Structures are given as C-alpha cells and as structure tokens.
Amino acid sequence: MASGTSTLDLRDIFSTANIRQLAAPILIVMVLAMMVLPLPPFLLDLLFTFNLAVAVMVLLVGMYTRKPLDFSAFPTVLLMTTLLRLSLNVASTRVVLLEGHTGPDAAGKVIDAFGHFLVGGNTAVGIIVFIILTVINFVVITKGAGRIAEVGARFTLDAMPGKQMAIDADLNAGLIDDKEAKRRRSEIAQEADFYGAMDGASKFVRGDAVAGILIMVINVFGGLIVGIVQHDLTAAEAGKVYTLLAIGDGLVAQLPALVISVAAGMVVSRVGDEQDVGGQVVSQVFTNPKVMLLTAGILGLLGLIPGMPNFVFLLMAGVFGWGAWKLSQKAMADAAAAESFAAPSPTAPTESNEASWADVTPVDVLGLEVGYRLIPMVDKGQDGELLRRIRGLRKKFAQDVGFLAAPVHIRDNLELRPNSYRITLKGVEIGTGDAYPGMFLAINPGRVSGPLPGNQTRDPAFGLPAIWIEAGLREQAHAMGYTVVDASTVVATHLNHVIVGHSAELLGRHETQALLDHIAKDSPKLVEDLVPKLMPLHVLQRVLQYLLEEGVNIRDMRTIIETLAEQATRTQDPMDLAARVRTALGRAIVQQMFPGGAELQVMALDPTLERVLLQAVQSGGGEGVLEPNLADNLMREAAGASQRQEDLGLPAVLLVPNQLRWLLARFLRRAVPNLRVLANSEVPESRNIRVTAIIGGKN
Incomplete structure (x- = not known):
C-alpha cells in the first residue's frame, strides 16, 4: 500500500498540469542560478539558442494573435525573457573574463559566431552594429510600444464606465444573460489590466537595452584589465580578443531583445480582431489594384531617369504592374460571378406568384x-x-x-x-x-x-x-x-x-424600453430596481401614457421612476400610480401652467357641487357616475368659465380635491379640451392661489 501510494504521488507530481505549474518557478530558479553559478561554454550555447528560439516564438505568436487579450500572458513573458537575457549576460561575462585569454571560442560557439561571422571580426563594425541595434530597440520600437500601451491603458480605463453601462443596459433589456454579462465585465477588466501591465513591462525592455550597453562597456574595459594585468597580454591582443567577445555577447543578447520588442509593438498596436497581423497587412495594403498600378508608374518613372539604378526600378515596376493586372482580373471575375449568381434563372414565367410574408408591409407609426x-x-x-x-x-x-x-x-x-x-x-x-x-x-x-x-x-x-x-x-x-x-x-x-x-x-412598448435604456446609461441601478423587479414594462408604459394624455411631459424620469419604485409595493394600478406621480411632479405641472412665481388664478367648484361629486365617486367605487342633468350643467358651466378665463388672458385651470381630479379630467376632456384639472395636492405650498370663478354656484 505504501509503495502504491508513493507511485500515485509521483504520478500526480509529474503530471502535465503540475509540470506547467512548475515551469515558471523552475525558470526563475534557473535564471537566478545562472547569475551566481559558473556555466560551461556548451551550456551557454544551448541557453543562448533557447533565448533566440523563445524570442522568435513570441514574435510569431504576436503576429498570429487576433486581439491583445489572446496573448494576455505577454507582459509576464516580457519580464521573464528580460530576466533570462540579463542572467545570460552575467553568466557569459563571467566566462569571458575568466577564459577569454584562451581564444575566441572561450565563451562558446554562439558568441564566437556573432563576434566573427556576423561582423566579419572587425571590432569597429561590431561596435557600430551593436549601437545601431540598441538605438533601434531603445529609441524606436520599445519607446513606441510603451507609448501605445500607456495611451491604450488610459483610454481603456476612461471607457470602462461607458462599457459597463452598455453591458448593464443589454442585461436589463434581456439581450444577454448573467453569464454573458459577467464574461464581458471580466474581459473589460482584463483589457485594462493588460495595457497597464504592458506599459510597465515595456520599461523592463528599455532597461534591458541600457543594461546591454553598460555590460558591453564593462566587458571591454574589464577584459583589457584582466588580459593585461593577469594574463600578460599586450594591449592590442587583449583589446582584439575581449572586444570581439564583448561584441558577440552583446549582439547575441540584443538580437532576441529586438525581436521581443517588435512582438510587443505588434501586440499593443493591433486594431480589430478579425484577422492576424499578416492577414490584415496583405488584405489592406496589397489588394487595391489602383494603388499597385500607381506605385508601378512612379517606380517606372524613377527607372527612366539617367543615373538611377534603372534595371532595379524597372524590375520592381514590372512586378507591381503585374500584381495590379492580376488583382484587376480577379476583381472582374468576382464581379461577373456575382452578377451571374444574382441574375434570375431563365425559367418559364409562372402565371401567379405565391403570397409570402414579404407581402405584409408594416404600418407606419x-x-x-x-x-x-x-x-x-x-x-x-x-x-x-x-x-x-x-x-x-x-x-x-x-x-x-x-x-x-x-x-x-x-x-x-x-x-x-x-x-x-x-x-x-x-x-x-x-x-x-x-x-x-x-x-x-x-x-x-x-x-x-x-x-x-x-x-x-x-x-x-x-x-x-x-x-x-x-x-x-x-x-x-x-x-x-x-x-x-x-x-x-x-x-x-x-x-x-x-x-x-x-x-x-406614440409612446409604445418599444419607445418605453428605449427610454429606459437611455436612462440606464447614467443611472443603471435606478432602472434595474424598478423594471422588472417591482413593475412590469407595460404598467410603466400605461402610467406614462396617463401623464401624456393630460399634457404632462415626462422629461423628469428620475422623479417618475423614484416615485414608482416607492409606490409599486403598495399598488400596481396605473391610474393610482399616475396620480401619485402627478403629486411628485406638482411643482413642474404648476410651473407649466403658471410660469415663474405668478399667482395661481384658478377656477374652483361650488362646495355643494363638490360634495355631490364626492358622494358620486364614493358610491361608484372610485369611478363615479353622474346624473345626466348634473353632467350637462357641469359641462356647460365649465365651458363658459373656461372661455371667460381665456378672454382674460388666463389659463383655464380647475382646482379640485384629489379624489375628483381624475373623474373631472376624464369627463371634461372632450367637451373642454383646453381645460386643465389640478388637484390640491399638486400645488406647491409656496404658491399663492386666488379663485377667479366658481363652477356650480350662482354667477
């Protein structure tokens, strides 16, 4: 049992998932070990080759990435590859200074190849090439990628509230579910974290470029001192040997650094997520025959100028011209194929066409x-x-x-x-x-x-x-x-x-939902707490329609929604809710009828008529049924009083108790369309009231 258990434990430890989890710690331990432990030249060759391979892999992954979050581990990869290069620089510096006097391959074949083959063994050329690569990496690529990451992080953070509100609006509208909303929110947060991490990681790459220059200078001067003082070499011999080794060491580190920087620039400068970088470049740069033809014409004109490399320019002009011709032929073939596909087949005409849903045309609102x-x-x-x-x-x-x-x-x-x-x-x-x-x-x-x-x-x-x-x-x-x-x-x-x-x-279900979506952009929680938690959409629509029927605008939707959220637990009757909303909007309603702080000159009911109407409302269960004679007299007197009010230049407003407002507003709407019925509770306490006419009394 014990042996079986240990075997199972070993299998668990060396499983694929655990190896992946241990990869990063092992790599960090190796990086730190390379800085303090001496490495043989062959192992240095393997590690330098591995560093170059990792840089190429990162570049290819960045080119085939369709959106930045597909390579969300890139900031960590930048840090780890930077540490790997620095540790290799430390390890190779140790070997160069200890064994450099024995020959050009003392630090391994890779450094020797970069020092002799790539720069021809010329120290001056090697130093210039190294400086150029470092400047390109430090000044151009790394600085540009860092700036893009910085701006991308700032704009991503600025856009986060709007994106979050858009997600909440889609969730409230039922376009997405909770899982999709959580996924989108997580993606937005990851995007902001990615650009922020890239902004910081780019500083490591820039520091690596500076460190490369300093390490090369240290290797050159340190090698001169070690070669002359400890190994009795002449200044010329020590300078040649240690300078070439230092240049090879610098180049073998800066080339992967340059590749990684290019990959970073490609990842953070990605726009769109439909194609990889290669596909985008080819589809957007080399697919326009007019551009290709103009380029061929310009190159051809340059090739005809005496003294210019005529053959090269004319050759490239021919290549671009051939490409433009091929593209135009392909475009013509595609257009012909589309026309033939869209053209109706030459079948015999039928006597009558079958009816379809295309024959049903919607009615214009x-x-x-x-x-x-x-x-x-x-x-x-x-x-x-x-x-x-x-x-x-x-x-x-x-x-x-x-x-x-x-x-x-x-x-x-x-x-x-x-x-x-x-x-x-x-x-x-x-x-x-x-x-x-x-x-x-x-x-x-x-x-x-x-x-x-x-x-x-x-x-x-x-x-x-x-x-x-x-x-x-x-x-x-x-x-x-x-x-x-x-x-x-x-x-x-x-x-x-x-x-x-x-x-x-005009306020239909679609317009009501669009209005809620518009409000949710600024106050998502306000809308979410009302619809659909406390009130269905159709009830809200009917409340708003009741307000609009009586000329009350619904611009103050915040007050309307807050009032409905407070009253929805007590009643779901749209008429009652509309009355409560009118009370909350009383100041705006009165302001609409009597602008400024003007005195409210209104009409009122005779107390006797008021009592009769209240009894009718109570006996009718809130609806109210008026006797024909009473209804005719009320309608006639209301019309006459309203006309006299308008003749005086005053709005026709009838002030009534709360219980009668809805009954009289609905009853008098057709007979006296200009009359507005106002409830006592809708008048702010700060406004003065003066009754100018009594309806139902002796005039």
Missing part, C-alpha cells in the same frame, strides 16, 4: 401624405424646406415631451387633391389640410384692423380664421395685425400640434 403640388416641399433633391422643419420638430418634441417619437414617413399620394396633405397615425388619418407653396397664410388672432383679399380658410392646427394671400401682401398683412406664415410652416405647425396631442399613443 407616423405618416405624412402630400398631393403632387406639395412634393417640392418634401423633396430632398429640391432642398425641401419642410424636411428640415420636420427634423427640427422631432428633436424639439424629444426635448419638450421627454421621449423620441417614431420618425415621420413622408410619401406622395395621387388620390389627394394637388394642394392637400394628410397626417396619419398607425395608418389612420388624424389630421388634414391644404397648403399652397409660394403663398402665405395670414391667421387672424382676433385683433386685426381689416380684411385681406385671398382664399378664406381656417388654420388647420388651431382652427383660427385665416386667408391664403399672395407673397406681395405679406407686409400689409403684418401691418394689419395678422400672423403670417409660409406653407411649410403651416404643415409643420399642424404636424407638431397633432404629434403633441397624440403623444400618449
């Missing part, structure tokens, strides 16, 4: 149909003024009401009269009128000094008496007190009036 004489007003090619006005109206609607309405789909309709237009909501006509391009509509606000010649009509938006006049009468109409607008303004004003009046119908 908002539509504007125009007669043929109004087409120039909406034609983009003719710079139609109405198009710009409609874009501005939609933007103003979003700013004033609080949500983005569906776009207006414009098309011509030959069934309409030439100068007529029609506004539709979900395919149903909700407004119509006439407009005359080139003419102006003079609207009578009620205080004009005389009539004007023209076509008598009414303002399609507000129903005021108006006249279509010629352009030459515009100034005269202004002088006589008319409000003069052009044809585009007439249609745009009518469209805006209709859209605002039907804003509750």
Whole structure:
C-alpha cells in the first residue's frame, strides 16, 4: 500500500498540469542560478539558442494573435525573457573574463559566431552594429510600444464606465444573460489590466537595452584589465580578443531583445480582431489594384531617369504592374460571378406568384401624405424646406415631451387633391389640410384692423380664421395685425400640434424600453430596481401614457421612476400610480401652467357641487357616475368659465380635491379640451392661489 501510494504521488507530481505549474518557478530558479553559478561554454550555447528560439516564438505568436487579450500572458513573458537575457549576460561575462585569454571560442560557439561571422571580426563594425541595434530597440520600437500601451491603458480605463453601462443596459433589456454579462465585465477588466501591465513591462525592455550597453562597456574595459594585468597580454591582443567577445555577447543578447520588442509593438498596436497581423497587412495594403498600378508608374518613372539604378526600378515596376493586372482580373471575375449568381434563372414565367410574408408591409407609426403640388416641399433633391422643419420638430418634441417619437414617413399620394396633405397615425388619418407653396397664410388672432383679399380658410392646427394671400401682401398683412406664415410652416405647425396631442399613443412598448435604456446609461441601478423587479414594462408604459394624455411631459424620469419604485409595493394600478406621480411632479405641472412665481388664478367648484361629486365617486367605487342633468350643467358651466378665463388672458385651470381630479379630467376632456384639472395636492405650498370663478354656484 505504501509503495502504491508513493507511485500515485509521483504520478500526480509529474503530471502535465503540475509540470506547467512548475515551469515558471523552475525558470526563475534557473535564471537566478545562472547569475551566481559558473556555466560551461556548451551550456551557454544551448541557453543562448533557447533565448533566440523563445524570442522568435513570441514574435510569431504576436503576429498570429487576433486581439491583445489572446496573448494576455505577454507582459509576464516580457519580464521573464528580460530576466533570462540579463542572467545570460552575467553568466557569459563571467566566462569571458575568466577564459577569454584562451581564444575566441572561450565563451562558446554562439558568441564566437556573432563576434566573427556576423561582423566579419572587425571590432569597429561590431561596435557600430551593436549601437545601431540598441538605438533601434531603445529609441524606436520599445519607446513606441510603451507609448501605445500607456495611451491604450488610459483610454481603456476612461471607457470602462461607458462599457459597463452598455453591458448593464443589454442585461436589463434581456439581450444577454448573467453569464454573458459577467464574461464581458471580466474581459473589460482584463483589457485594462493588460495595457497597464504592458506599459510597465515595456520599461523592463528599455532597461534591458541600457543594461546591454553598460555590460558591453564593462566587458571591454574589464577584459583589457584582466588580459593585461593577469594574463600578460599586450594591449592590442587583449583589446582584439575581449572586444570581439564583448561584441558577440552583446549582439547575441540584443538580437532576441529586438525581436521581443517588435512582438510587443505588434501586440499593443493591433486594431480589430478579425484577422492576424499578416492577414490584415496583405488584405489592406496589397489588394487595391489602383494603388499597385500607381506605385508601378512612379517606380517606372524613377527607372527612366539617367543615373538611377534603372534595371532595379524597372524590375520592381514590372512586378507591381503585374500584381495590379492580376488583382484587376480577379476583381472582374468576382464581379461577373456575382452578377451571374444574382441574375434570375431563365425559367418559364409562372402565371401567379405565391403570397409570402414579404407581402405584409408594416404600418407606419407616423405618416405624412402630400398631393403632387406639395412634393417640392418634401423633396430632398429640391432642398425641401419642410424636411428640415420636420427634423427640427422631432428633436424639439424629444426635448419638450421627454421621449423620441417614431420618425415621420413622408410619401406622395395621387388620390389627394394637388394642394392637400394628410397626417396619419398607425395608418389612420388624424389630421388634414391644404397648403399652397409660394403663398402665405395670414391667421387672424382676433385683433386685426381689416380684411385681406385671398382664399378664406381656417388654420388647420388651431382652427383660427385665416386667408391664403399672395407673397406681395405679406407686409400689409403684418401691418394689419395678422400672423403670417409660409406653407411649410403651416404643415409643420399642424404636424407638431397633432404629434403633441397624440403623444400618449406614440409612446409604445418599444419607445418605453428605449427610454429606459437611455436612462440606464447614467443611472443603471435606478432602472434595474424598478423594471422588472417591482413593475412590469407595460404598467410603466400605461402610467406614462396617463401623464401624456393630460399634457404632462415626462422629461423628469428620475422623479417618475423614484416615485414608482416607492409606490409599486403598495399598488400596481396605473391610474393610482399616475396620480401619485402627478403629486411628485406638482411643482413642474404648476410651473407649466403658471410660469415663474405668478399667482395661481384658478377656477374652483361650488362646495355643494363638490360634495355631490364626492358622494358620486364614493358610491361608484372610485369611478363615479353622474346624473345626466348634473353632467350637462357641469359641462356647460365649465365651458363658459373656461372661455371667460381665456378672454382674460388666463389659463383655464380647475382646482379640485384629489379624489375628483381624475373623474373631472376624464369627463371634461372632450367637451373642454383646453381645460386643465389640478388637484390640491399638486400645488406647491409656496404658491399663492386666488379663485377667479366658481363652477356650480350662482354667477
């Protein structure tokens, strides 16, 4: 049993997973050992070759990496390869100074090859090559890669809040689940950590380049001292032997360092994740026949200049020209294949086509149909003024009401009269009128000094008496007190009036969800706590529709959501919730009716009528059923009082108890559309109230 247990333990220790876990500690121990223990020349050759192989592998992995996080271990690899090179420098320096006097291969064949073969045994050339490689590595590649990593880390950190909010929005909308959200958050954090680590790791590479220069200088001067003092060599002999060994040692360390730096630059400068570096370069640089042809032409012109290497330039021009011709041939073949694929097969025509879902066309939420004489007003090619006005109206609607309405789909309709237009909501006509391009509509606000010649009509938006006049009468109409607008303004004003009046119908489920997504970008927790935890989306939609039906904008969604989150545990009735939201929005509602700090001059109910209505509400279970005579008298008196208020230049506002507000608002909405019903609880305590008319009393 004991032997079996020990065998099992050894198997566990030497398993593949454990070997991978032990690889990094073993490598660090070896690196530290190389700095203090003497190494034979053959082992130095193996380690230098291994260092060069690792550098090439890292470069190839960096080239085939599609996105930086695919090589997230790269900062650690940079540190470990830097330590490996430095430890090899220390080990080779020890061998060079101890055994350099015995010959050029005293520190191994690799250093000897780099010192003699690569630089031809010339010390001056070797020093210059070494300095050039070090400058390229230190000043150009490493500095650039470090700067890219630094900027990438900063911008990644700056973009993290926005990315997190986008993930939360997708999660709240149900587009992703919890696991996908956690994966995306983890990926964002890893990306920031990666660029930060790369920024720090690049400093190791730059320090390695500086250390390489110092180590070479130390090897040269140390070798001169050791060779002359300890081994009785002449200054010339010692300089030649130790300088070549120092140069070979420096080159064999700087070449892998340069390769690693290039790999670092490739990894941090990656843009896009669809292809590797080679695929990106080939697909984006060498696939445009026009670029290749222009390059061939420039090289050909240079090749014709006397004194230039004509053969080389003309040869390269021919290569690029041949490449451009091949690319153009391939593009033509691909286009022909696409056309042949897209062309319908020459089959016999069928007598009738089968119906498909493509025949079912969705109904436009908002539509504007125009007669043929109004087409120039909406034609983009003719710079139609109405198009710009409609874009501005939609933007103003979003700013004033609080949500983005569906776009207006414009098309011509030959069934309409030439100068007529029609506004539709979900395919149903909700407004119509006439407009005359080139003419102006003079609207009578009620205080004009005389009539004007023209076509008598009414303002399609507000129903005021108006006249279509010629352009030459515009100034005269202004002088006589008319409000003069052009044809585009007439249609745009009518469209805006209709859209605002039907804003509750325009707020569909899609618009409500889009509104929540927009708010979640700044306040994700606020939205998450309400929908769908406390309230389904359709209840929130209905509450907002109740507010819009009575002319209350929903711009202050923070207050609306906070109020609903507080009240949702008590009731889910949209009507009750809307009443509570109105109380929370009371200051804004009153401000909309009575701007500034003006006194609230309102109408009120006679106390007797008020008691009768309260009894009707209580007996009707909150709904309220009015007797016909009482309903007629109430409607007639409310209309008369509202008209008198407007004649005085005051808004028609009826102040009632909280229990009656919804009943009277719904009952009087059709008969007195301009009347606004306000509850007592909606009036801020800081505003003064003055009753200007009593409904139901003796006037």
